[in-house]
Amino acid sequence: MKVEYPGFGRIVxxxxxxxxxVVIYPSGKVxxxxxxxxxxxxxxSHRLDPEELRxxxxxxFEVLVVGTGFYGYLSLLPESRGLVKGKEVVELPTExxxxxxxxxxxxxxxLAIFHVTC
Incomplete structure (x- = not known):
């Protein structure tokens, strides 16, 4: 699987x-x-709520990768972090x-969640 982020508003x-x-599952499903x-x-939609994360x-999965957007606006709420306790969590600007x-x-x-805009 090859993932690219050519810029604001799109992911390949x-x-x-x-x-x-988009969400990419460990199986490769998108x-x-x-x-x-x-x-x-x-x-x-810049706050990743536990109801959505569920x-x-x-x-x-072992690792949750969150692409926080071009400017890094998306963030996990503390309650969402509780759902993935014991897992590695990587939060970075989408690129x-x-x-x-x-x-x-x-x-x-x-498991990856990518915010492709802001």
Missing amino acids: INGETYEHD EDRKKWISKRKHGT EYLKED KAVERFNELRGKKRV
Whole structure:
């Protein structure tokens, strides 16, 4: 699996361009981020709420990589961190998070959430 972040507003996964936030599961499955869950509760999708994060805890993983966006606006709420206690958590601006994801993929089971805009 090859992931690239060519810039603000898009991410490329195995040659396919996505212009919205995505989740990549350890199995390689890609789906749209369900950011409306966090937005409904907090008025913004820049806070990763536990209710939203639970939606992605479908597969066993060792590392959670969160691409926080071009400017780093997305963050895990403290309650969300509690859901992944005991797991390695990497939060970086999306460009750096993609690089880290690519380094880890194949070595560890990685769950990734990428915010592609701000």
